[in-house]
Amino acid sequence: MAGGEDRNVKALKDVWKRPENALCADCGKPDPDWASYTLGVFICLSCSGIHRNIPSISKVKSLRMDHWEVAQVQFLAQHGNGLGKATYEAHIPIYCYQPTYADCQVLREQWIRSKYERKDFTEPGRYVLYSDGLKEGILWKRGRDNGQFLPRKFILSEKDGCLKYFIKQDAKEPKINIKIDVINATFQPAKVGNPNGLQITYLKDNKTRNIFVYHENGKEIVDWFNAIRSVQFHYLKVAFPMASDNEIKSRLTRNFLKEGYMEKTGPKQKEAFKKRWFTLDHRRLMYFKDPLDAFAKGEVFVGSGENGYSVKPGLPAGMQGSFSWPHGLTIVTPDRDYLFTCETEREQQDWIAAFRRVIELPMTPQEYAIEAYFKVRS
Known part of the structure; x- marks a missing residue:
């Protein structure tokens, strides 16, 4: 009996280790350690919680903690994430957003329900959002x-x-x-x-x-x-x-690269720093008095490194401005430097990393036009 159980555990591990099962079938998170024994797909803990809410379609178990019956392991071996995607993602419209593990609950839940419960992508033209345009x-x-x-x-x-x-x-x-x-x-x-x-x-x-x-x-x-x-x-x-x-x-809707509070000072760099909510939307850095404001109080264009833009930690030496957060950063542009402070070193590092991702990208013709507008406006 013990030998048969050992063989079953080994068989489960062998299926689990297949390259096709290295990422969650639904959100792409690495090292999924749950699986649906009715759908035959390997999923992460977070997605397994969504699967539990559709028990008529999917029944899940932990690959680490739960006991797996021989028939269930055999079913997994006959299926897996490769076949699951070929079946349930066969006809996804190119505009349809496919969420990742970084996305919010509603996006991931509706993606999973769309795939397995409604079977929206098993046949061409089945996913209908509106009629008559x-x-x-x-x-x-x-x-x-x-x-x-x-x-x-x-x-x-x-x-x-x-x-x-x-x-x-x-x-x-x-x-x-x-x-x-x-x-x-x-x-x-x-x-x-x-x-x-x-x-x-x-x-x-x-x-x-x-x-x-x-x-x-x-x-x-x-x-x-x-x-x-x-x-x-x-x-x-x-x-x-x-x-x-x-x-x-790649030009359809996009998540913001980074959001959060920083302090900023004005163009003369002598004014007191004020706390503002910042949103980095690709090359537009916008700031708001409140995160739910309808209009940005101001915007900064963040161009590419080859055009004279850069970001560096810290503030200019001898900076005398009134600021309460200790972790500064400076955005250098061809026209002026913008000074900000962050509450924590982690926030400072995250903002710098986000700015560098943008600055490292070459600018498109459309972005040169936007840059020109910003220069005229300022």
């Missing part, structure tokens, strides 16, 4: 002045290439009409204070504007997110016909 519905939007979340009608039009929202459901004219090519959308549950919170950012007169929304239904808010990506993808396919699908995909 329109998606219309109610999202709860945060008021710019009072901070209250109120229901607002939103319409996304592929034909018009825009996202509109209306103060009243029967209103004929939208409050705002946003062209799809200037939109970014990123999930912000902590900032919005709702697990399904979404931040929609767009440019108006080349200045950044934020809208914060949520929907109580997780599938609905993720559908809106992917619908925005879909309209963007089709718009960019027309605008840039020579670009590959993967090039266009």
Whole structure:
């Protein structure tokens, strides 16, 4: 009996060690140590919790702690993450966002439900976000002045290439009409204070504007997110016909590189440092008095190293400004230096690493145009 059990444990370890099973089947996290014995896929602890919420589809066990029956191990051996992806991810639209372990709960849960529960990607054309090129519905939007979340009608039009929202459901004219090519959308549950919170950012007169929304239904808010990506993808396919699908995909919605509080001083570098919320959105460093402000109080363009931009730890020698946080950093640009302080050394290092990732990248023609605008504006 013991010998048979040992062979079963060894068989389980052999399947587990296959290269195809080295990453979580759902979020890509390394070294998954759970598996679904009804789907035959290897998953991480976090994704296993989501699988437990759909017991009619997936039943999970720990690969380290639970006892595995011979038939269950054989089932895993016949399946695995390679076959799982070939089955459940066979026809993913290129615009559809595939979350990683760094993404929020609602994105990962709806991805897993989309794959295994709804089987959205097993057949071509099955994943339908909207019909007739329109998606219309109610999202709860945060008021710019009072901070209250109120229901607002939103319409996304592929034909018009825009996202509109209306103060009243029967209103004929939208409050705002946003062209799809200037939109970014990123999930912000902590900032919005709702697990399904979404931040929609767009440019108006080349200045950044934020809208914060949520929907109580997780599938609905993720559908809106992917619908925005879909309209963007089709718009960019027309605008840039020579670009590959993967090039266009890389230009769809993006997560911010870094967010958090820093202190800053003014251009003369003699003013007292003030605490501000900073958001690094690729080459735009924006700062806000409050994380939920609709408009940025200011923006800094972060160019490439070959164009004279750099970041370094510390402040200039003899800096006499009034600041309360001890860990300084300086962004050097061709026109002036920007000085910031961070509360902890870890935050300072994280900000420097984020800036360096941007500075190391060559600038695109579009980014040269943005840089020129910043110089004219300043």
